[in-house]
Amino acid sequence: MFLKDYIVDVYNGVASLLKGMRKTGYYFTHSKEIITEQYPDNRATLKLADRFKGEVVMPHDENNEHTCTGCTACELACPNGTIKIITKFDITPEGKKKKAIDAFIYRLEMCTLCNLCVAACPSDAIIMAPNFEHSVFDRSKLTKILNKPGSKIKEGIE
Amino acid sequence: MYNQTDIIKDTTDLGPDGELVVNMGPQHPATHGVLHLVVTLNGETIKKIEPHLGYIHRSIEKMCESLTYRQFIYVTSRMDYLSSHINNTACALLVEKGMQIEVPERAKVVRTILNELTRIASHELWIGAMAMDLGAFTPFFYAFREREMITDIMEDTCGARLTMNYIVPGGLMYDIHPEFQTKVKAFIKQFKEKVTEYEDLVTGNIIFQSRTKGVGVLTAADAISYGCSGPVARASGVSCDIRKIAPYDAYDRVEFDEVIETAGDSFARYIVRVKEMNQSIRIIEQLIDNIPEGEFVGKTKNVLKLNKGEFYQRVETARGELGVYIVSEGGTTPHRIKFRSPGFSNLSVLDHIAKNSKIGDLMATMGTLDLVIPDIDR
Amino acid sequence: MLSLESITKTTQDWLLAKFSPTMALTIECIIVILLCITLFAVLGLVLVLLERKVAARIQIRLGPNRVGPGGIFQTAADTLKLIMKEGLTPDTADKFLFNLAPFVVMMVAMLLLAPIAFAKNFQIWDINIGVLYISSVSSLSVIGILMAGWASNNKYSLLGAMRSGAQIVSYELSAGFAVLTIVVLTGSLQISEIVAAQQNGWWLFKGHIPVVIAFVLYIIAVTAETNRAPFDLAEAESELTAGFHTEYSGMKFALFFLAEYINIFIVCAIGATLFLGGWMPLHIGSWEAFNHIMDYIPSSIWFMGKTFFLIFVIMWFRWTFPRLRVDQLLNLEWKYLLPISLFNLLLVTVIAILGWYF
Numbered sequence A: 001m002f003l004k005d006y007i008v009d010v011y012n013g014v015a016s017l018l019k020g021m022r023k024t025g026y027y028f029t030h031s032k033e034i035i036t037e038q039y040p041d042n043r044a045t046l047k048l049a050d051r052f053k054g055e056v057v058m059p060h061d062e063n064n065e066h067t068c069t070g071c072t073a074c075e076l077a078c079p080n081g082t083i084k085i086i087t088k089f090d091i092t093p094e095g096k097k098k099k100a101i102d103a104f105i106y107r108l109e110m111c112t113l114c115n116l117c118v119a120a121c122p123s124d125a126i127i128m129a130p131n132f133e134h135s136v137f138d139r140s141k142l143t144k145i146l147n148k149p150g151s152k153i154k155e156g157i158e
Numbered sequence B: 001m002y003n004q005t006d007i008i009k010d011t012t013d014l015g016p017d018g019e020l021v022v023n024m025g026p027q028h029p030a031t032h033g034v035l036h037l038v039v040t041l042n043g044e045t046i047k048k049i050e051p052h053l054g055y056i057h058r059s060i061e062k063m064c065e066s067l068t069y070r071q072f073i074y075v076t077s078r079m080d081y082l083s084s085h086i087n088n089t090a091c092a093l094l095v096e097k098g099m100q101i102e103v104p105e106r107a108k109v110v111r112t113i114l115n116e117l118t119r120i121a122s123h124e125l126w127i128g129a130m131a132m133d134l135g136a137f138t139p140f141f142y143a144f145r146e147r148e149m150i151t152d153i154m155e156d157t158c159g160a161r162l163t164m165n166y167i168v169p170g171g172l173m174y175d176i177h178p179e180f181q182t183k184v185k186a187f188i189k190q191f192k193e194k195v196t197e198y199e200d201l202v203t204g205n206i207i208f209q210s211r212t213k214g215v216g217v218l219t220a221a222d223a224i225s226y227g228c229s230g231p232v233a234r235a236s237g238v239s240c241d242i243r244k245i246a247p248y249d250a251y252d253r254v255e256f257d258e259v260i261e262t263a264g265d266s267f268a269r270y271i272v273r274v275k276e277m278n279q280s281i282r283i284i285e286q287l288i289d290n291i292p293e294g295e296f297v298g299k300t301k302n303v304l305k306l307n308k309g310e311f312y313q314r315v316e317t318a319r320g321e322l323g324v325y326i327v328s329e330g331g332t333t334p335h336r337i338k339f340r341s342p343g344f345s346n347l348s349v350l351d352h353i354a355k356n357s358k359i360g361d362l363m364a365t366m367g368t369l370d371l372v373i374p375d376i377d378r
Numbered sequence C: 001m002l003s004l005e006s007i008t009k010t011t012q013d014w015l016l017a018k019f020s021p022t023m024a025l026t027i028e029c030i031i032v033i034l035l036c037i038t039l040f041a042v043l044g045l046v047l048v049l050l051e052r053k054v055a056a057r058i059q060i061r062l063g064p065n066r067v068g069p070g071g072i073f074q075t076a077a078d079t080l081k082l083i084m085k086e087g088l089t090p091d092t093a094d095k096f097l098f099n100l101a102p103f104v105v106m107m108v109a110m111l112l113l114a115p116i117a118f119a120k121n122f123q124i125w126d127i128n129i130g131v132l133y134i135s136s137v138s139s140l141s142v143i144g145i146l147m148a149g150w151a152s153n154n155k156y157s158l159l160g161a162m163r164s165g166a167q168i169v170s171y172e173l174s175a176g177f178a179v180l181t182i183v184v185l186t187g188s189l190q191i192s193e194i195v196a197a198q199q200n201g202w203w204l205f206k207g208h209i210p211v212v213i214a215f216v217l218y219i220i221a222v223t224a225e226t227n228r229a230p231f232d233l234a235e236a237e238s239e240l241t242a243g244f245h246t247e248y249s250g251m252k253f254a255l256f257f258l259a260e261y262i263n264i265f266i267v268c269a270i271g272a273t274l275f276l277g278g279w280m281p282l283h284i285g286s287w288e289a290f291n292h293i294m295d296y297i298p299s300s301i302w303f304m305g306k307t308f309f310l311i312f313v314i315m316w317f318r319w320t321f322p323r324l325r326v327d328q329l330l331n332l333e334w335k336y337l338l339p340i341s342l343f344n345l346l347l348v349t350v351i352a353i354l355g356w357y358f
Helices: A002-029 A073-077 A116-120 B060-065 B072-076 B081-099 B105-133 B138-158 B180-203 B206-212 B220-225 B266-288 B342-348 B350-354 B359-369 B373-377 C004-018 C021-058 C074-084 C095-111 C130-138 C141-151 C155-186 C191-196 C208-225 C250-275 C288-296 C299-318 C326-354
Strands: A055-057 A083-091 A097-107 A127-129 A143-145 B020-024 B036-042 B045-052 B309-316 B321-328 B336-340 C117-119
Touching: A002 B180, A002 B206, A002 C021, A002 C299, A073 A083, A073 A116, B020 C155, B036 B359, B045 B350, B045 B359, B060 B072, B060 B336, B072 B081, B081 B105, B081 B309, B081 B321, B105 B138, B105 B180, B105 B266, B105 B359, B138 B180, B180 B206, B180 B266, B206 B266, B206 B359, B206 C326, B266 B359, B342 B350, B342 B373, B350 B359, C004 C021, C004 C117, C021 C074, C021 C095, C021 C250, C021 C299, C074 C250, C095 C130, C095 C141, C095 C250, C117 C191, C117 C299, C130 C155, C130 C191, C130 C250, C141 C155, C141 C250, C155 C191, C155 C208, C155 C250, C155 C326, C191 C250, C208 C250, C208 C299, C208 C326, C250 C299
Parallel strands: none
Antiparallel strands: A055 A127, A083 A097, A097 A143, B020 B036, B036 B045, B309 B321, B321 B336
8 A cells, every 4th residue: 555655646746747847848849929028129119008107298289388377286286296386477468467387397206107196187288108218327317397498388278 | 222233143153052043135035025034043944033124114104194195095005016906995995984985886896806906916926936936937937927918907007017006085096998898808818728827837746735735834823813814814714805804895796705725834825825816807707897887986075184083994905904094183194094014914923834844944934925025014 | 971980080190190109199188178178168158058048938038139149149248247257255264165166066077078978989088987987976076065165154055055965965876776777787887888788779768667767767866966956955046045156256156157057968968878878879670761861960969969858858847846845855865766766776687687678
């Protein structure tokens, strides 16, 4: 009896090992199963999810106009002080003073990409963009001003 | 008071019985992150294990006290980063409970599906890491292939792969991706095909079985007295699934079994997790075709203020019971917040169950406890 | 036909014609030394690359593919890096032993190269106790590993070295018994005679089941002896960071690394010689045409092909199995492998006496 158990033990052990080897052997011989994506080479075909939260950007239209009113809702919503809005007063053609943004300062190095600022924005002025190649040689380059120079607020946005 | 030099023992001295004190970690290939174990050895046999924490303490609880109820949810993704979705759900549920916010059915169902996907992803990663601890490198890549599909689904819907922050008090941040259902179904199909691979490579393997069976045995009584939860306690025969005991979201309307093993050893913990993945698939299958139409976020006030009082909410993360406890003074930020993390209690049994075993057993035991260090340290 | 045999013969004739016999011998020695070192370097580079490629394919990855076409210069680049790195010696280490250990391990690997028959009549030293020589010299490498572990003055290294010591000493036995089965069948310890005995068929095929068992035992035992997964306890990275070579860096580490791969090559070469007929081509019974075609393939290709096949099998093991625990490792040897190999040796002896093999 002891001998029989011993042989069964050895047989089962070896069989279980061979089963594993069959599986790895299968993958060794089937190169189409390879899942490696050769990242910098496939940059052209690389498609990120359209909702991917890479960084906060402020879309501008062809007239260099954005929809940010400078209400600082995003600044308040941000959990870690990533956004700083500096406002100024524009003089409208009618001669009235109108509040507008001077600089929308966005510090990417502090951003946790939580999307709360985008959710808080009442005029959809900022969105999350699927950019992820953020590495730079100087940390100060991560502090960005999102409104383009010379840009102004779109007509009709209050 | 002790200072850092006291914690790191002078390891040049041998003990009275020729004991060897070895610092495992904070930089060590097996401790997955910055866990520091001071292990007293007698030859190959472990005499004592002292875990030292604090290497990744970020004072998340204190941070949360300065953030509003909308903001503090994202921080909890950084605790147990493998089940960040479930952490977020716990916080959102607590705020909803405290403010009596009505959550739409659609949000509830989507949350449940995403929670279960997170659980599968976490267990997949765990299988890979566990096999790697035991010296088998290949299952890691196979497990990551399936996990990649989940992270892709998460990326599509939530916009991030690990720290989602998709849950807000009252529902979801935005609606699910149009292809969400088809992608989840494709994942279920692939998962069912490929899950047998783990059986071939890991579960049935004689070396794996002999490394884990009877190793690190935790009795049910000890599991309860140490406060273990999740798969660790369920492998010892303790029924502790919060999804069953105190159902939240859509768990009360789905059928699934609470996986319970009685052996309490590392192999039982492994089996519990593998079976749990199948149960998660079962839950997702029941819900994926029945996502109700409607709003994805309930009506909430612009500024969230919790009533004065104490609130507690517990959920079942991939590692066990996560409790969130808030003392509110009625303001926009919590007065005091406390997280009861599953990893901390699970780690505390390590010395108890790995004592008098070999160094190799320590790896098997530690691996099956499924420790995520940022969860333990917070 | 151009073969290694004819090249060596021509070289010797030319040297003897040009120089005095002593001078010719000296030059031959120098050539052999240079060839050995070149073989070492090339084998090291090729095997490391092969391992990485095999691992990658099994793990559904691509593996190194950046340096050179298909990544073939990857290991050369790695070696360059290791050469340029500082070879650090820890302050509290036993400096003499610490620096000596990699060379001991390396020297053992080099010594083992001597009796291996790479092709027909192409062998450095056809010693009459060839197999015995291999068994005895290969057990010396444990000294180098113990030396490294002890001299590093590091607890991980020490544990790794002690594990390695227990492991190599134990598995030496079943490897020895597996080799003995072939010696019993052949009746000689000389490598060239063992190969010659497989003229009409490899031992694996004509030795019945006992030789198959011996072959399996041999593969398991040498996997353990070379500290390869699933028996890589000496350097179990999840337990002991890197085991006995934790403290080594730069070229000293590279020597350990190289010696590991050379050892794999050697044990596989010996396995191929003993069980798969060495450089003998595959002959099947009375298929004259088939046998004739097989004869056209050079003997060195046969030898290398068999060796690399065995190396692949060992790599396949490594990337499939989890690691054993230290007590299980010794259990496997003393409770399973050793009784089986003793019994097997008895069986083979009976078969050899009764002449039941082909």
